[in-house]
Amino acid sequence: MAFKPDDKELKAQVRQLKKELISREQTIESLERSQKRYRSLVETSSDWLWEVDTTGCYVYSNPGIRDILGYEPEDVIGRTPFDFMPEDEARRLAEGFGKIIASQRPFELLENVNLHRDGRRLVLETSGVPVFDAEGQFTGYRGIDRDITKRKQVEDELRKISSELEIRVEERTAKLSAMNAALETEINDRKRAEDELKLAKELAEEATKAKSEFLANMSHEVRTPMNAIIGLNHLLGRTTLTKKQKDYVAKIDASAQSLLGIIIDILDFSKIEAGKLKIENTGFDLESVFDDLSNIISIKAAQKGIELVFDVAGDVPFALNGDPLRLGQILLNLANNAVKFTEQGEIKISCRVEVQGKDFVVLYFSVKDTGIGMSEDQKNHLFQAFSQADTSISRKYGGTGLGLTISKNLSELMGGRIGVKSCYGKGSEFFFTVRLGVQQPGQQKKHICPDTLKDLRVLVVDDNESARLVMGNYLKDFDFLVDCVESGERAVQWVSDAIKKSRPYQLIFMDWQMGGMDGLQASQKILGLAGQKTMPQIIMVTSYGREDIMEKAWFEGINTFLIKPVSQSLVFDTIVQAFGQSKPDHNSTEDIDIQKPYDLEAVRGARILLVEDNEVNQQVAVELLESEQLVVDVAADGKEGLDKYLASADTPYDLILMDLQMPVMDGITAARWIMENTDFKVPPIIAMTEDAMSGVEKRVLEVGMKDYVIKPINPTELFLALEKWIQPFKRKLIKKKTSSDDAPEIEMPEIEGVNVEDGVNRIGGSTAAYVKVLRTFINRNKGFKEQVKDALNSNDRQGAVRLAHTLKGVSGNIGAMALFELSRDLETCLKKEGALDMNRVDKCLDITDNELARTITAISHALAQIKMPDSPSGNRQMDPQAFQQLVQQLETALKEYDTQASELLSQLEGASSDPQFLQTASQMRQFIDAFDYSGALELLGHIKI
DSSP, X not given: OOOOOOXXXXXXXHHHHHHHHHHHHHHHHHHHHHHHHHHHHHHHOSSEXXXXXXXXXXXXXXXXXXXXXXXXXXXXXXXXXXGGSOHHHHHHHHHHHXXXXXXXXXXXXXXXXXXXXXXXXXXEEEEEEEEEOTTOOEEEEEEEEEEOXXXXXXXXXXXXXXXXXXXXXXXXXXXXXXXXXXXXXXXXXXXXXXXXXXXXXXXXXXXXXXXXXXXXXXXXXXXXXXXXXXXXXXXXXTSOOOHHHHHHHHHHHHHHHHHHXXXXXXXXXXXXXXXXXXXXXXXXXXXXXXHHHHHHHHHHHHHTTOEEEEEEOTTOOOEEEEOHHHHHXXXXXXXXXXXXXXXXXXXXXXXXXEEEOXXXXXXXXXXXXXXXXXXXXXXXXXXXXXXXXXXXXHHHHOOOSOHHHHHHHHHHHTTOOEEEEEETTTEEEEEEEEEEEEOOGGGSOOOOOOGGGXXXXXXXXXXXXXXXXXXXXXXXXXXXXXXXXXXXXXXXXXXXXHHHTTOOOSEEEEESOOSSSOHHHHHHHHHHHOOTTTOOEEEEEEOTTOHHHHHHHHHTTOOEEEESSOOHHHHHHHHHHHTTOXXXXXXXXXXXXXOOSOOOGGGTTOEEEEEXXXXXXXXXXXXXXXXTTOEEEEESSHHHHHHHHHTXXXXXXXXXXXXXXXXXXXXXXXXXXXXXXXXXXXXXXXXXXXXXXXXXXXXHXXXXXXXXXXXXXXXXXXXXHHHHHSOOOOOOOOOOOOTTTTOOOOOXXXXXXXXXXXXXXXXXXXXXXXXXXXXXXXXXXXXXXXXXXXXXXXTOHHHHHHHHHHHHHHHHHHTOHHHHHHHHHHXXXXXXXXXXXXXXXXXXXXXXXXXXXXXXXXXXXXXXXXXXXXXXXXXXXXXXXXXXHHHHHHHHHHHTTOTHHHHHHHHHHHHOOOXXXXXXXXXXXXXXHTTOHHHHXXXXXXXXX
16 A cells, blocks of 8 residues: 655645755855855955966966066966076976975965066065865865065165174274273373373473563564564555565565564463453444454455355344453454365354353354364364464464464453364364353344334245355344245245245345356346236345346346345344335434544545536535535536546546446546546546445446445545545635525425435535425426336337436435335336336336325425525625626536536525516526526526627
């Protein structure tokens, strides 16, 4: 009987089968997901995953081979690992690889060299495991390769460094052992020497005492005839000598001065040893000590091409009590030595506060150079008298060897010490300290910047690190925002970036001499980058004697210069000057009665030829000179001046004042012609120029001029020059009656934008003459802008420059300094080489003309307020003969362009009551005030008729 399962049991079996089926499907899905994850990991791995068969051929490769060897996965299928190795590496691994396959065992971290597809050799680290099929049969290897090239390079470099360190440690150990042995020997030698020195000390002290007494006596004995030699040699030089004799006299003087210096050193030394040298205690200005040092050392340093840097800390007090002469002597000794023993590089002279007390300060000074340096043995002999570092130094560089000994004793006498740090071949640093008294706080200089210069953005450009840091610190003390760069190229980039960020630099200190792009080239590029609103003020920093560079810079629009080395005070004054600010009083505000620094008594009555094309400047100079009883003739240009000079053989001039920039013939040409083409004695010629820094001194001296004065004319400087160059002797004084003589003083109102006090001082202190100058200024400068435009439209660029130049000079003379600065900028813009930037010219012209119009309006308003006093001569009748003589004198004055014409006309007006004459005289007055003497002369003809 057949078995027939129960329906329930059958259903249970079916349910069980379904469960098993579902479980198996889930297991398959899980395996598929795992397989996908594994495949994803394999396919995205940066390592090279591979599989080879029993013959060593690749049967699988993941894309990791692309990142490591540059091949695609399909490129390796069917190939062996040796196909991707250099031949030498393949041969080395062939036998070992066969053994690995045969062993059917795992291996790991085997290093081998492979070739990248582009030929590079790479070090790979290989690991692998054997693969077996379901029946347990060996089917090959599955493994991974990893690129360890960079790691191997680092390991090799570390091994190399480690090896070098081991060698160095061994060498250093050997040296230390040798040094210890030498030190022990030296200690023993010193112990023996101490006994010998103790014995010799007593003998040395006795010898030193005798030597000091001898030197003191001999120095005085030798100094007496030396003074006679120098004095008589000077007198001999003033006699008539041949060229060879003059050469002998000059060499005798140089040798005598050198010998006198040695004698003075010996005398100082003998005084020190005898205990008779006294240190003074007087008030002095430390800045003056540095200025004197700079004046002597900077020339010598510049001649050798050495950078000279002064670094004075901001907290150093300048008003001190002590002995400035002896302090300067120490600094000069050390600085002279630094220059003497330095052929290239720099010399840095520093000063800082070491100890600050209530009423005293200990200052630390150092003089650091990049010269020949010294060994330890040489340093040990430095401060001994009559001794230098060694005999070869004495033979090559000269000197007595007393300078450092004297400096050492002087510093000790002033409560300090002296020392040296040096490395042979790398330079030396001499340092010393002195204790000085400090004056009251009110006597100390303080650099107080005007409010308009607060937070000034400044860029310092210098390839010398010391100079760059010192300048930066100086400027930061003024609360400026300072950046420093080391080259012209970087300066241009920084300025460009600052303009783009709308934070342009307002001031740039530009060193001229730099490697690569020099300061002048960098300044040209910077001025080309900047627009009118972002134009920085550039101060060119250069060495002594670089007038040629100054002249080139001036033509590029750079008018302000600093001569190295610079002090903080000089930097401050230069900044204030560059921005047209008035310098604040550094010290007390109390008025000081200052005596005139000149005395013209011995030269009064001297005849002076004034060669000047500008009428206002003529008037200013004539009033100024005649106020000191000097006789003045005026020429309107170099040609006229030359004619007047040639006609003066019978009554020669005592001096010629020559403007440099004039039409028809300039001052340089006129002076050169006078020097080269005249037979009779040439008087001293003094140049007058607004150009203080563009090589003017070199140019005027080359043509034979004696000196120069800067416009606007400073009366003191002018009179000092006259006192220096006019030959003094008694002259017959014929006092010319000027317009300001006997004229009551006029109470001058304030004029907006014009320094009235300065203008009056420049014309000799006469307010009446100043009023005349102001009236002439108004009459002569109406239509200035149109005149410049007409000149440019007619391609008369020099004419436009001359108009700007004239306005600059006149505005400076009347005290209109804002107009002076703007007209100077306009002149610079017009002078720039190459094609004119008309946009920039137009902007400069508009700004200048606006300021001119404002100034004229302000002057006109002020003149309208002035109450003119009555004529001092009053109205009086004059007999016809005397009246006619006065007319003839006026005619002569007008023909000779003599400014006395104005006063002669005033006398005629006072002597006449004829309305027709007075009306004509009033018209003549307008011509004379405008310096149109020809027009006035024509009207005078109508009067005589």
